[in-house]
Amino acid sequence: METALPKFDSVFSIDCVIFGFEAGELKILLIERNEEPFKDWFALPGYIVEQDESIDDGAKRILYELTGLRNMPIKQLHTFGDVNRHPQGRVVTIAYFALIRISGQKDLTPITQYAKKAFWHPVKDLPKLAFDHTTIFETAFRRIRRRLNYQPIAxxxxxxxxxxxxxxxxxxxxxxxxxxxxxxxxxxxxxxxxxxxxxxxxxxxxxxxxxxxxxxxxxxxxxxxxxxxxxxx
Amino acid sequence: METALPKFDSVFSIDCVIFGFEAGELKILLIERNEEPFKDWFALPGYIVEQDESIDDGAKRILYELTGLRNMPIKQLHTFGDVNRHPQGRVVTIAYFALIRISGQKDLTPITQYAKKAFWHPVKDLPKLAFDHTTIFETAFRRIRRRLNYQPIAxxxxxxxxxxxxxxxxxxxxxxxxxxxxxxxxxxxxxxxxxxxxxxxxxxxxxxxxxxxxxxxxxxxxxxxxxxxxxxx
DNA sequence: TCAAAAGTGTTTGCCGTACACCCATGG
DNA sequence: CCATGGGTGTACGGCAAACACTTTTGA
The missing domain is CATH 1.10.10.10 (Winged helix-like DNA-binding domain superfamily/Winged helix DNA-binding domain)
Structure with missing residues (x-):
């Protein structure tokens, strides 16, 4: 099932690296994709930004729709814009990250059909992720490692x-x-x-x-x- | 003279904050725009990325075309994506920055017609810049101030x-x-x-x-x- | 000879680091 | 009573900060 992107002219998307800490392990939030390309793969929660929303607002919305998490304190990480990072066309993605409290109650239920499920996965032994998401994760992880030394992110x-x-x-x-x-x-x-x-x-x-x-x-x-x-x- | 943007669906652009040091002053590279919107205003060197170039390559190309400077060691700064940051439509801009040596010989000659001229301007007493370029500059300046403490950027x-x-x-x-x-x-x-x-x-x-x-x-x-x-x- | 900047050491306090043992609690 | 982590102090070295005078040079 091919799901075409709405436009291939300079589309931009958001991807989120959400860190949590549980059972003595650092984890990130992944989704299982329900759409081509990379259907059934694990990926960072991410999707395409609408025309009439700021990228910050879009990031919050997309994270909510894919994972059920609302109002997360996300911050911009880096923008990834290689020509071939998306197999269906030109998609520049703006990555965001956040560090949040995992609490048992929060259920991770995708609102949209684009994700089958959302779940926490330890950063040790991450599987291969869709697109360039492994690179995005590594960039985020380096960032928080450095930041831990001078900001109270723990x-x-x-x-x-x-x-x-x-x-x-x-x-x-x-x-x-x-x-x-x-x-x-x-x-x-x-x-x-x-x-x-x-x-x-x-x-x-x-x-x-x-x-x-x-x-x-x-x-x-x-x-x-x-x-x-x-x-x- | 109105120059329409090629497409208003999710266009993205590059803007560059290039720092130099001359006569005991910290300066940045500005252009005088030759295009609507903000014709005749001062602005950061910036333009729209092509479909078939990575954002990093695009940034190098755009800087060259607007200022004549080639192969600058630019790095990504931040992406600015408010809905109304561009008066003609939705343009998300990826900002880059660099610190370079100002040498008298380098002539700053725009290659394209989009800029009338390119010139160094002290960061003290910057004029009001086009678009949200003042904000972009401030973000870059904060970044290098911090970075000076732990990297040999001087x-x-x-x-x-x-x-x-x-x-x-x-x-x-x-x-x-x-x-x-x-x-x-x-x-x-x-x-x-x-x-x-x-x-x-x-x-x-x-x-x-x-x-x-x-x-x-x-x-x-x-x-x-x-x-x-x-x-x- | 004067003006202007070059060049040079010591002291002090603080902060990071190394290091090992007793205490309280639940099972 | 035992296993498990909780909780505690001291000594040393290195780094940052404060602080003022002599030297060199060209005009």
Missing amino acids: FDLLPEKFTLTQLQSLYEVIQDKKLDKRNFRKKMLSYGFLKELSEKQKGVSYRAAKLYKFDRRKYNKIFQNELNIQTTE | FDLLPEKFTLTQLQSLYEVIQDKKLDKRNFRKKMLSYGFLKELSEKQKGVSYRAAKLYKFDRRKYNKIFQNELNIQTTE
Whole structure:
């Protein structure tokens, strides 16, 4: 079943790399395609932008329609415009990315027929993806690895209340290296933007850890100088 | 004189923010437009991408045709896709940037009729630019300000042989702050990627300064670990 | 000889890093 | 009582920042 693209003159599309963290693993959101080309392949959620919507709005809409996720805080990543990246014609794609909290309740139900399903897949052992989506993913992954060093993106991936060990293991997964527990905790707490809660972890068969919250207001106050420079992208 | 765009369905274009450094000032390359819309306005060099060229190739071609500069090492900056950014229809633009050496010889002669002329303009006191080009410039400027802290982009702007004072004044201009001379020189020299030449500055009416060269090979050797992470974008 | 910029060291505080043991809890 | 992770402090080295005077040169 061939589904022709509406126009081959300079069509542009959106593709989204959505990161999540679950069961100690970094994951991204994939769909199984229900359309040619690459029907039945796994792909990043993506589709063609409408004429009367901004690319930012289009990205939000497309992500919603393919995965059921609304109002995700996506940001632009990079634009991919090789001539032959799409087998049916010229499609320039603008890639977006986001780091979000995976919560069990959110059901990933595509609204459109273009995707059979949407699901989380570990970034380790990603299958071959449709189009140039593997390249797009790699670009996104490099970006967040770098960004982890100077922006508080880890907290977007964690549950609202988390332990320092969870935070550390997230850093370790993204950077793919072990960190020293004492140094990590000392440094994180020294910033002053973590709020210690009176609650403790529950349901573990060992000493329960304290829970913390990320205090974004304090973070902004502390880093407002740097943020003036960093605000974009 | 109205010049209609070829198609209004999802046209995409390139705009280039080309930085240079001359007479102690940071400058960018502008054109004076010779086409509606915004005829006679100043604008970033930019035009529409062809169907059969990648966006990277298109960016190089367009920059050449509007300014006469060939083979510039441009990199992608960001894509701007608001619905109404172009008064004649839907044009998504992919912005590129580069830092280059302004040399007196390079004549800036547009090849096409779309630009009357191309010229360097200080980033201080930029005039109002066509379309959303002021926003694009600001995005590029923020990007290079940040990047200056972790990549050797300053050397792309300087002549091949330069003095430490020239290097420092470039850092000061980009970051808009004064730096301490002793600390600056100590730090720069400690990296080990500056090669001291036996030559000295000429034609100055005070003590001539030593000239230095940036040794990119050494730089790459020293920073290859970090570069593994930083290579992209 | 004067004006203008070149060139040069030391001290201090902070931050990153290395490193190992006892504690609390649930099963 | 045992297994599992939770939680804690110190010492060292390197880097950034503050700070002022002498030297060289051409006009």
